[in-house]
Amino acid sequence: MSTRTNVAVGRPTIRQLEYLVALDAHGHIGRAAAACFVSQPTLSTQIRQLERHLGVTITERVGRGIVVTPAGRELAERARAVLRDTDEMLEWGRSSTDGLGGPLRIAAIPTAAPYLLARMLAVINERHPEVLLCLDELRASALVEALVAAQLDLGLMAEPEAHDDLAHTIILEDPLLLAMAPQHRLARQPSVAIDDLAGETVLLLEDGHCLRCQVLKVCRSVGAREVSKGGTSLATICQMVAAGMGVTLLPTSAAPIEARRGTGIVVRPFSDVTAKRQLALVWRRRSPAAPLYRELAELIAARLADANSGSAPSPASSKPDVGDATAAG
Template sequence: MNVSGTLSGLSLRDLEYVVAVAELRHFGRAAERCAVSQPSLSAQIRKLEELLGLSLFERTSRKVLLTPRGEAIVAQARIVLEEARRLLALANGSDGALSGRLRLAAIQTLGPYLFPHILPQLRSAWPELTLILSEGRTDSLLDELRDGRLDAVLLALPVEADGLTAEALFFEPFLLAHPAGHRLCGAPHLSLGDLDPAELLLLEEGHCLRDQALAACGLSARGGGVHATGLETLRHMVAAGAGCTLMPLLATRGDEGRTATVGGLVDYRPFDGTSAGGRPPGRVIGLVWRSSDPRDRGLRDLAALLHRTLPPGTESVLSRRDD
């Protein structure tokens, strides 16, 4: 292979096309993201495959899959594109400011309840910034962040942060969600010791909130029992009288701040300050991004804005952790 000839045929735009198809697994949606026609995108990717002498994708009538060699090419393409963004940041003097597109994700037990609160402030602070929002579970979000498929993630700290920067934002307490008329309704005080482990409803394995709830209650992972796939299902299980659960504060509020009681069938009780530091059980929410991201200064500005925009009922956390 003629290396100089191959390099002259490579373009960053073609790499963007390849990464878009790899992420979306769909040529049409990738073309929409890249603001180009699908025939043009497909033609450029085929041209790149010919240049490299390999197939990047398996194409069928129903789905698009990366080939094993394609996975390695896409991983390197993400690195090349990130370094290209760093070069442009140095050239235009933006010194890491946020611009263009920001792929921001949150864990599933946080995103639907936090995004409506922070979006007006984000749009006001960076009106030209294109926000692409998504949700997922902690492990998959961190994998996508490390691979360059995401730019920043909102999740519960601490996390394994090798090569990542984590900024703590706020402490979110857990409330007890129980059926209306439950035995704990009239209790003057509420502590974790008042809970009956047999009544505790949990999310299915893979959700960090499940592990946090078990840890808060001093319980080990349980194999049996009924588990929910998401918070809304969990809330409806409580409404149906199946048991009680620990619910993050932000998830107890519906539209316009109304308490989400599922037709009056669910009540929420705060816990006394029974955990370390006198806090009730809860979690610390933080913003995490790659330490190598050329927009580090802008992402720190984003963390500072989120810290100033605390949701009602949460508590400021000022600690910083860089790894």
């Protein structure tokens, strides 16, 4: 069956292209409409108008539902490219002076957002007071997809891999600390070695967190017993540590909150300097605001370095008590 239809005069609207992309992503009229904050009839009507504009059948009915045709999927990919170019045009307009203006969409991974985002935003507001900050929290894979699709302007993530469409600047070296209950055998030491984890039960975040992968590498190098118990956040994992269910590796940036005095957790630095992660600010390489984003990343890195310069973990006492929480910021 041919997918060609009669072509109507005129061009498709940006909104129609957004509806097409949503329909392709969700594969369901109702879910696509909800994602676009419109009614199902509105989205269906606009898709039909788009079909007439383009002369291509975008959907076909199968049973009681609809599916996107192969031609529709090809059009959705082209629509994504158009929307990316449109967003970049808007970015160019907002960044064509010395400062950013308008909405600035930022997302951070869950193991960094609660601990670093506020400090980042202070620098952004100081350098670009006209921006309207729009914040989100996404796991690394979703964050990268959103950046590439121009749904985000900036992302904060750990250990970014090389990507043709993305650029990044490292803003923080974030050493990992061993977090444990104060009664733990290693809590009496001022620092610990990676080999000290041998035989320990190390609690992990659930699948999908990049920190989980980093901790797994450390555990498997020394034969530690890694355990996943459904920890959805560092806060949850730390509560499990305080309950004596095991130990965990905690980023230094998270320690002032998760291992503060009174939490029932102590932290000790590793003598092995390789036990760390790198946090980076990431953006689209083609973005017209890329030079401003790089400048921001360098300013944030300098500010974080200044804040951390005098806050290295202090030595542990020989007899730590329940309230002892040696942490670095």
